[in-house]
Amino acid sequence: MWRRASLYIYALAAVIYLTLPFAWVAAVSFMPEREVTQQRWWPEEPTIGNYSLYFDVEGQSADVGAAIARQFPRAIINSLIIGSAVMLLNLTCGSLAAYALARLPFRGNLLLLLFYLGSRSVPGVAIMIPMYLLMRSYGLLDTHLSVILSHTTFTLPFTIWILKGYFQTVPLDLERAARVDGCTPLGALVRVFLPVTTPGLVAVGIFAFIASWGEFLFALLFTTTIASRPVTVLASDFAQELQVPFTVIAAGGVLVILLPLVLSFLFQRLIIQGIGGSVTG
Amino acid sequence: MTVLRPFHLMSRTRDLLPLLLNLPAVILLLAFIAYPIGISFWMSLHRYNLRRPDQVYFHGLENYATILASSEFWNALWISLYFTFMAVLLVIVIAMAIALLLHESFRGRGVVRALLLIPWAIPGVVNGLMWVGLLGDYGAFNAMLEDSVAAVNYLFGINIVYTGMASPFVALNAAIGAHVWRSVPFACIIFLAAIQAIPTEQYRAARVDGATSWNRFRFITLPWLYHAVLVVAIFETMNGFRAFDLIYALTGGGPGDATHVIAWQTYKEAFARLDFGGANAYSYLITLITMTLAIIYIRLLYRRGLVQG
The missing domain is CATH 1.10.3720.10 (MetI-like)
Structure with missing residues (x-):
């Protein structure tokens, strides 16, 4: 019983180690900018605004980074x-x-x-x-x-x-x-x-x-x-x-x-x- | 010299097809690896700065002498050695821990195995950018580090000031951490394959004899994994000396020269100072270091009879 439980804790630790860095970045990619500064782990008001910059090929957006994203x-x-x-x-x-x-x-x-x-x-x-x-x-x-x-x-x-x-x-x-x-x-x-x-x-x-x-x-x-x-x-x-x-x-x-x-x-x-x-x- | 016998002739033509089949690969590797290495050595013996293209001349080992006398080289070499040593050690320990876990049977093992490939699939540059965010002012890990430093300060009554990536110590070790994170899956898969090749009777016998799980690991698993650990160690040593894309995106060599690993230093020498002669001498020194490692690697494998021609 204890062996089982410790095995699952061990597995959980491995999963956290392997996924956490990427999971956080993926979550941030759906956040409006101000939520990052509040150090959130999950987007409260998810947005795809960050992604739309990347598909705005004709766009004239002057946002910083838009020239790269385009x-x-x-x-x-x-x-x-x-x-x-x-x-x-x-x-x-x-x-x-x-x-x-x-x-x-x-x-x-x-x-x-x-x-x-x-x-x-x-x-x-x-x-x-x-x-x-x-x-x-x-x-x-x-x-x-x-x-x-x-x-x-x-x-x-x-x-x-x-x-x-x-x-x-x-x-x-x-x-x-x-x-x-x-x-x-x-x-x-x-x-x-x-x-x-x-x-x-x-x-x-x-x-x-x-x-x-x-x-x-x-x-x-x-x-x-x-x-x-x-x-x-x-x-x-x-x-x-x-x-x-x-x-x-x-x-x-x-x-x-x-x-x-x-x-x-x-x-x-x-x-x-x-x-x-x-x-x- | 004996007279050419007919069967000798025959085997000559028999050799032709396999050589022909290898020809495309050999031509590519000769043209884009062997030839550049030769040129690289030849250029390293010249004074060759793109800023003064009219002043290209042979001057022997001068570039090497300049490099070996410069503090920049020794600084870069020292940082690379520290980086590589820590990375190899951490990769082996973490990958082994996860491989041993994946060898146990439990529900959800398939999920863990699938997730294992996430860090592996992420390009080095993107990994660097990711960790810029994770360790930046609002980053998830930055907050954790800040909190743990505060906790240590409180517990031991000391006063360590945490300055994040502005601190040379944090920047270098963060780079190592990010590099290790991406390197773990590959090593882990190699360990897992090696563990699965261990005959299970040995464990059963050990259990009958009443061996503890630590002793089973120490006297059965580890000896069987010798070869795999060796392969991972050499592979990761080479990888550590090559670390470039991560540094480019994560620290840009900074703060100061804290993360000037040798690959970064070579790149700077070539494409910032445009000193092609000096940079080639740098590259040649890296080649020598990695080649020596490769030779040790091949010899160790041969001694154990694990590579067959």
Whole structure:
């Protein structure tokens, strides 16, 4: 009995720790400005006024922060374009490489594996200047492509690592059968192997997307105008503007978080399996 | 040198397909990670300030000498070390506590597991902005901290003045707290996977032998988790040294230089002072530190035979 009760108190503490910071910010995003100064935990007179700033694309509102808020829809579209491209590149390059590493014994596979592991440990700040100069010399600054390429390279090693572990759990007999039936190795990969491994592919795809959505350093360096700026970079403008009311910032924060949050809830099981498998696999 | 035998030739062509399959990934990583690292090193040996583009010349290890002699570097390194050490420690403890909880069966466990992903899904910049609010003048946590400082003052009859984020001590530790909050889920999931891999017979046997729950944790769970703890420790060490987006949004390096972690210092050096040579030397030092960690990581895993080629 006591054990049960203490378990639930323990669980409650964990839930409070995990949700309270975000819950407060979400509550504030529905408050009129004066309620924040009264240090409320719950909006007395809930309003969507903070959010309407963000969808007022044509608006002339002179409120502090409105100029940033107005650009949000465009920035979210930029983030979507970049994230989807990063996801696709990860899935194609990643599954090809992981398949070879998991299935086809070849000389140099250990070297490649170490190369991938090594590139995963390179910090972004270490290569930011050469990357910036590289993108500048190819005229790619302020384009989606520059951000897509940088995000793909830093997510790819993790993708390959996880997929390799996942692929090794699929029984070999499946492809043997396909090969006996006359498939080429590539045919066996595309027709038999990939369909079976869809859950793993979905997991790494979502990973890559969420990682790209949240990345900041390269996106900050490479993009300058709303033509390419993703939403994290736009949101960081709030950190530079001192007078923006926190209610408005909170609404923006919720908008940025919404998509990754929904995705992680929808694919909860796959994500947890994927991260867990990265160590045990 | 022996004569090339036919089967040797055959295995050469057999090697071709897997290499081909790896080619796109390798090209991307060579172009955007390996090549920039090389360039970064080369530039770090030059005097290269964007303000004086006409004065770019080779001057050996001068940039490194300047950095190693500057108090800014040692300050940043010290802050990063403190930041990283505290973050690794707290992440391991909190994530372990939640993982052990999620391993128990109780009603609502699925809900807790779903909520676990909230901090993970939040981008670093937005996390920073969130904690600006939470710790700002009207923030929920600011009020709590104020009250607890007042309570401590009352209980011990002392007089600590709480100045919120204007205090270097509060700002640095708040940054650590926010960083830890976002890092806990990932570590927790790794721990949970490792705990679930422990054979249950061991617990049953221990229970039969009358082991206390602490002893069961100490002598069964912990040894089985050695590998997972190691992975999390190294992973979080790298993460700690990279902390940038959070600092950018939460403290902007301030107050003063209290939160000048090494990644922030490098960014400043490059894009505020436009000293690309010096900044590259900075980045190279970070690369060396993280690379050393990666090598230790790989070696430790290999020694335990946990990575197979």
